[in-house]
C-alpha cells in the first residue's frame with residue numbers, strides 16, 4: 001500500500017490552505033512539492049520536518065491575492081511582472097501566519113516557517129538547511145513530469161523548449177546536493193525519453 005503523502009498533523013494546514021491554492025494549479029504543485037521535500041529530508045537528517053513541511057504546504061498561498069490575468073506575466077522565460085513574485089511572498093506570509101496560528105501545533109516555530117515563505121522565490125540563496133530544502137522542493141517540481149505537463153499547458157512550449165528553460169532558470173539555482181541530483185535526474189529522464197525512438201527503431205547500429 002502507498003504511504004499517505006501528508007502527515008496527519010499537516011492535514012488541517014492543507015485544508016485551510018486549499019481555498020488559497022486553487023489558482024494556477026498551485027494545489028497540485030504544493031502536494032507534489034511536499035512529496036519532494038519529504039524525500040529530500042530523508043537525505044538531510046539535520047532538517048526539521050516541523051518547519052519544512054508546513055512551509056512547503058503554505059509557501060504559495062499568496063498567489064490567490066494576485067490578479068489571475070497577470071499570473072503568467074510574473075513567471076516564465078521572460079517575466080515582465082517580477083514585482084508580483086515579491087507580492088505573492090508578502091501576501092503569503094500574512095495568510096500563512098493566520099493559518100498557522102489557527103491550525104498549527106502549539107509549539108510550532110511560526111517565525112521560522114514565515115521566514116522561509118518570505119523570500120522563497122525572490123531570494124536565491126538559503127538562510128538555513130530548512131529554507132534550502134523548501135526552495136529545492138519548490139524549484140525541483142518544475143523538473144518533474146508533473147511540473148512539465150502543467151507548465152507546458154500554460155505557455156504552449158515544446159518539450160525541448162521546456163527542458164531548455166529548466167536548465168537555464170531552475171537547475172543552476174538548486175541549493176543542496178540532494179536537490180540538484182534529484183532535479184538533474186528528472187531532467188535526464190525526460191531527455192532520455194525524448195530520444196527513445198532514435199534507439200528503439202532499429203536504425204542505429206554500433
Ligand SMILES: [Fe+2]
Pocket residue numbers: 059060088120121
Ligand atoms: Fe512561490
Ligand SMILES: [Fe+2]
Pocket residue numbers: 029059060138
Ligand atoms: Fe511554489
